[in-house]
Amino acid sequence: MHGAIFLIELGGLILALGLLGRFAGRYGFSPIPLYLLAGLAFGHGGLLPLGASEEFVAQASEIGVVLLLLMLGLEYTAADLVGNLRKQYPAGIVDFVLNALPGAAAALLMGWGPVAAVVLAGVTWISSSGVIAKVLGDLGRVGNRETPVILSVLVFEDLAMAVYLPLLTALLSGLSIAAGSVTLGVALAVAGFVLFAAVRYGRVISRFVSSDDPEKLLLVVLGLTLLVAGIAQQLQVSAAVGAFLVGIALSGEVAEGAHAVLVPLRDLFAAVFFVFFGLNTNPESIPPVIVPALIxxxxxxxxxxxxxxxxxxxxxxxxxxxxxxxxxxxxxxEFSIVIAGLAISSGVEPRLGALATAYVLLLVIIGPLTARYTEPVARRLFGGGETPAAPAEGGAGTDASAAAGSKP
Structure with missing residues (x-):
């Protein structure tokens, strides 16, 4: 009976997602907000809570994030990544200053203390690589000239998490400086090793993975990605970073073939990820913190x-x-929820979890809308046509990073 209920719940959920996706496609907007609202409806405190399939949905959501970042990585080479990071590290610093400080200030103004300030700074700082990857695909912008800039900021944030998360964990658990330094050192070493392997041995990895049989290619790429993501997460490095670096390590025909066979899997598990986010949000916890979260x-x-x-x-x-x-x-x-979850489990500030949930829920719904409408709204407000891109150094008429739109 339990197995039958599991299949009924899961089948009904996937069918509902398909219908919501069809509805969104008919009216030309991203289905992500609808997936999130579906999660609220099926979650704890919702209209029809799931039971038997909840654990499966939780595991599938992790695979969804991994596949989103893998597919994003397949669009770019290791050389693109390193070049863009070198060019855009000032943008990463500006990103930290503009977006982490408001969260820290809000926690201090509410009297939550310095540890909560560090937590909320992380919640407001880090953009969602998973949501943005999905939105860029939905809007057909993966090959746009601005996309390498977006990816550079996201990768800078994800790599910064390799420093931030171990540091935050040590801070929340009250570890000594020496113990916290060891945790941080391990995380940085792992991230550096994976990046070095992707840059230096990308061709070797591509030859190892390569196969003319789509089934074998799917199994090898998926297995390698999950393995690297799991090891990275076990060593306190983001699974998303590991998956992204596997993607950039693959190039040429291998990347093209992997992209073709993985698209259906990505779409399925990514939809489940957004539903799971909603499942973990109790609608009753949102109203008391909605005003500060909205501000x-x-x-x-x-x-x-x-x-x-x-x-x-x-x-x-x-x-x-x-x-x-x-x-x-x-x-x-995803990162904002992970950060808030660490704080909740340590008992830093009871209201922090509800505020973070409401904040992320607002922005994960608003985010796809701003991605679509910021440019046309700005054009109406400020007027004027397209400002031509400035010539790149060396006389090229386009930005050098524009070449990173797809892999050779």
């Missing part, structure tokens, strides 16, 4: 748009691309 969401949406605009302008992207880059970065998601 913080509006403020940091503006600062994220400013971050993307500045980064794209620095990369000599045209006016429209600058606004698109800013709007795409607004969504928060």
């Amino acid at each position: 913080l969401a509006v403020l940091t949406a503006i600062t994220k748009i400013a971050t993307g605009y500045w980064a794209a302008k620095r990369a000599r992207i045209g006016e429209k691309g600058r606004w698109r880059a800013g709007g795409a970065l607004v969504a928060r998601g």
Whole structure:
């Protein structure tokens, strides 16, 4: 009987997601907000809570994040990643200043103390790579000239998490400076090793994975990705970073073939990820913190748009691309929830979890909308046509990073 209920729940959930996705496609907007609302309806405190399939959905959601970042990584080479990071590290610093400080200030103003300030700074700082990857695909912008700039900011944030999460864990658990330093050192070493392997031995990895049989290619790529993501997470490095680096390590025909066979899996598990986010949100916990969450969401949406605009302008992207880059970065998601979860389990501040949940829920719904409409709204408000991109050094008429739109 339990097995039958599991199949009924899971089948009904996937059918509902398919119908919601069809509805969103008919009216030309991203289905992500609808997936999240479906999660609220099926979660604890919702209209029809799931029971038998909840554990499966939780595991499938982790695979969804991994596949989203793998597919994003397949679009770019290791050389693209390193080059963009070298160019855009100032944007990463601006991103931290503009978006982490409002969260820290809010926690201090509410009297939650310095540890809670560090936690909320992380919640407001980190954009959702999973949501943004899905939105870029839905809007057909993966090959746009501003997309490498967006990815550079996201990768900078994800790699920064390799420093932030071990540091936060040590802070929350009250570890000594020596113990915290060891945890941080291990995390940095793992992230550096994976990045080095992707850059130095990418061709070898591609030859190892390569296969003319789509079934074998699917199994090898998926297995390798999950293995690397799991090891990375076990060593306190983001699973998303591990999956992304596996993607950039693959190039040429292997990347193209992997992309073709993995698209259906990505779409399925990504939808489940967004539903799971909603499942873990009790609707009753949102109203008491909705006002401060809304204020913080509006403020940091503006600062994220400013971050993307500045980064794209620095990369000599045209006016429209600058606004698109800013709007795409607004969504928060998986990392913010992980950070808030660490704080809740340590008992730092009871209200922090509800505020973080409401904040992320607002921005994960608003994010796909800002990604789509920031540029046309800005054009109406400020007028004018497209500002031509400035010539790149060496006389090229386009930004050098524009070549990173797809793998050779």
